[in-house]
Amino acid sequence: MSDWIDGEVVSNIHWHENLFSLKIAADIGAFRAGQFTSLALEIEGERIARPYSFLSSPGQQPLEFFFYVATDGVLSNALVALKEGDKVLVKKPANGFFTLDEVPQSRDLWMLATGTGVAPYFSILGCDEVWQRFENVVLVQGVRTAMDLRYQDLVEQYQREHPQAFHFQAFVSREDYPGSIRGRIPETIKNQELENHVGLPLSPEHSQIMLCGNPAMVKDCVTLLKDRGFAKNLRRKPGHITTEKYW
Ligand SMILES: NC(=O)c1ccc[n+]([C@@H]2O[C@H](COP(=O)([O-])OP(=O)(O)OC[C@H]3O[C@@H](n4cnc5c(N)ncnc54)[C@H](OP(=O)(O)O)[C@@H]3O)[C@@H](O)[C@H]2O)c1
Structure with missing residues (x-):
């Protein structure tokens, strides 16, 4: 059974106009290096979710993710605007076989x-x-x-x-x-x-x-x-x- 839990943005690093990284504090439990989870935001009353691979290693907190702002990407355009302390939904547990x-x-x-x-x-x-x-x-x-x-x-x-x-x-x-x-x-x-x-x-x-x-x-x-x-x-x-x- 998977579940959405609250994550909190620790920092949003804007590398350049359309490349950024988010550090997110969230207790999503154990995962294997190479796996992904899903991140989601409520946008205009709708929950928009997408899978993202962890850049951070198991056991590291905060979790870290690396993003390109897709031109037509509703979620990545919302994620890039997040600030320290903002909430983001994180799916638990992690998933994937690229390990x-x-x-x-x-x-x-x-x-x-x-x-x-x-x-x-x-x-x-x-x-x-x-x-x-x-x-x-x-x-x-x-x-x-x-x-x-x-x-x-x-x-x-x-x-x-x-x-x-x-x-x-x-x-x-x-x-x-x-x-x-x-x-x-x-x-x-x-x-x-x-x-x-x-x-x-x-x-x-x-x-x-x-x-x-x-x-x-x-x-x-x-x-x-x-x-x-x-x-x-x-x-x-x-x-x-x-x-x-x-x-
Ligand atoms: N939806 C997603 O999860 C996601 C994630 C990352 C990126 N993107 C999309 O990708 C676009 C640009 O991001 P990006 O600069 O990281 O990615 P990119 O366009 O994939 O470019 C990254 C590198 O891959 C090369 N490349 C492109 N097609 C290739 C191919 N067929 N074989 C080998 N190499 C190839 C590019 O070379 P050239 O300069 O010669 O094209 C460039 O050096 C954005 O529009 C973004 O929306 C989407």
Whole structure:
């Protein structure tokens, strides 16, 4: 049985005009890193709800979520206006299967995202399990402009804490930005530019790959990875690719 509980906004961080994060105090109980819950507001007498992945890790309070303001998104346009102390409804318990429980053992874990699809990976990176299970943990985030690259303090923290294991690669598609690859993720899976940049080969033998974000990016990556011998993870038949339906 799921239930709506009251959450209280602790802070609303406006990164730029249409990118923001909410920190929300709410006792939603235990969850697994990579899961999501739903947030809701009463708007003109109607409860509008939508699922959002946790960016914060299990056990952390307040909970944290990362949002893009969708042009026609009624809820995201209301959420961006929330202030400290405002109420927001949070669904309890959490839900979803985009967790390490669904990822078979392997040497390397690749976590590929576009935009705010990076959120569940930060939740996973904040837990010991990922560092205990994988020799290499690669976070890849594709964004339109460098302004959309956020949480770089966390990236630097994991680089300091796990200098051998942790790799980060940014893609910025619409401008040149130091250290990033200019373009989109899928084409660099095809031409092997991604693995050359990271310095780690992608192979079904050694790599598990998680994909989250723009549905077209996820679809294109799955197609290209299948061409290279990777298969989707199914409960009855473990493979190498785990995907999240992000929107
Ligand atoms: N409903 C939701 O939950 C949700 C969540 C996040 C974002 N969005 C929507 O997405 C829009 C922009 O957000 P955003 O900037 O984070 O997302 P985006 O348009 O998905 O762009 C993020 C990155 O993904 C790239 N990309 C786009 N299509 C791709 C594809 N088929 N294969 C590989 N890469 C691809 C973009 O490259 P290019 O610059 O070349 O396009 C960009 O580098 C907003 O309008 C927002 O409403 C919706």
